[in-house]
Amino acid sequence: MIYYDKVSKVYADNSVALDQVSFGVEPKEFVTIVGHSGAGKTTLMKLLIAEDYPTGGSVFLESTNVHNLNKKEMSKLRRRIGTVFQDYRLIPNKTIYENIAFAMEAAGRTDAEIAADVPHVLELVDLSKKIWNFPRELSGGERQRVAIARAIVTQPDIIIADEPTGNLDPTNTYEIVRILKKINEMGTTVLLTTHNRGVVDAVGGRVITMENGRIIRDDKNGKYIL
């Protein structure tokens, strides 16, 4: 479903973020990518949603090279991928309802669908009572759950979560992992990056370990070896 083909990324200051990285992800798989800061995890995620461009190699979603798309096709591709960021990236002057509804509006959903699905997805992340609050009125854990709700509300094929627990305490970390596993069980492919051993142990499944822009291990059964 997703295939990174000899992908390299060298930034303007000549720092190498990725060096000839190749791996594939099957539909409905839950892949955890681990590594220290600067290992290249976030760059991998950014390349998949074309937030950044590789300096070598290609990234494919099914048979499509995601960096060869025009603006319209790019928007369509991004609607197939729900993204959860470490810093939540919620829109500050929109309520929780509006933040989630925005993703559905962007995907061309009707007002009736939005009115039905937003409360439902907020129930899933246990935030029904905060529906009319603004992001600034929520805790870090709650904001991350809103970000997950926004990522899944359009029922995308893939969820990518870049260090979603990086700013959270252990209780909230466990909660986020539980939600992501549940989403995966419902049939969504999940790519998760983390450097938290507890998260890897809780998730299980396939673990890709990165170091200095290269894959050093790819285990079917999750182990955190660093």
Add this chain to the structure above:
Amino acid sequence: MILTTFKRIARGGFVNFWRNGFLSFAAVVVITLSLSAFGGLIFASAFGNSLLADVKDKVDINVYFTLSAQESDILALQKEIKALPEVSSVDYVSSAQALTDFQTKWQNNALIMQGLQEVGNNPFPAALNIKAKEPGQYGNIANFLTSKNPQDSNGTPIIDKVNYQENKLIIDRLTAIIPTVEQVGGFIALIFVLVAIIIVWNTIRLIIYTARDEIAVMKLVGASNIYVRGPFVVSGIMYGIVSALITLILMAVFAYWSDAVVLKLAGVDVASNFSLIVNVLSAYFVHNFGEIFVLIIGSGIALGGVSSYVAARKYLKV
């Protein structure tokens, strides 16, 4: 679907405008100041044009006839002068009319009235007051009168004096100054408009800069460019409309206030002698309200909307 998209974009713009209260306030203040400068230029132009028209109107040449000149000869000459393409108007003031005007003007001055009585006969000659369409055309009219040199049936010239040479200095100066004043005014207006555009553009750019992360997130969740940029453009148009309405109110207040100030400074008696200057702004504002409204509202919408559209483009490249 297009209607739904438009409705959502408009709603997003309204929500942005309302919830970003401080930024909206700042944008409205800046655009109002810029549009007020624009409004000031409109007023300055109206006042300047009125002043120039007044000065132009006060310049004329007078043809004084001999006391023996026949009215029929003078009226025939008036007809010929009227036919000249340079001439705007020719007024005939008869000898009797000139006397009446003099008496009316000096009726309260016993010394002058006594002197007039001592002269006995009407000493005032008949005259033609000629106004040209443009100050520069008086020379041609004077040349026409010199070459024509009209005479009565006895062959005696009927023109006693033409005061062109006496007025020539002021006419020549006006002819030279007026186009310069108009050009300098136009240049200053252009500079003002450019400065206003640059200030508004930078303010809007700053507002959109603060929303750059928001724009990036919108793009990353799959929103199209129009869907991301639309609400910012709507907000920009709202800044423009609100600013334009405030500017129109300020212009109305200024127009009526300035009239009152001119009256107070000049005094009612003096002011009544300069009717073209007094009330010029309020009269101009009322008579041209439709055009001013369209111009100010249109400028506000263009400034806010176009600035937002262009400023947002930079951050859409995600």
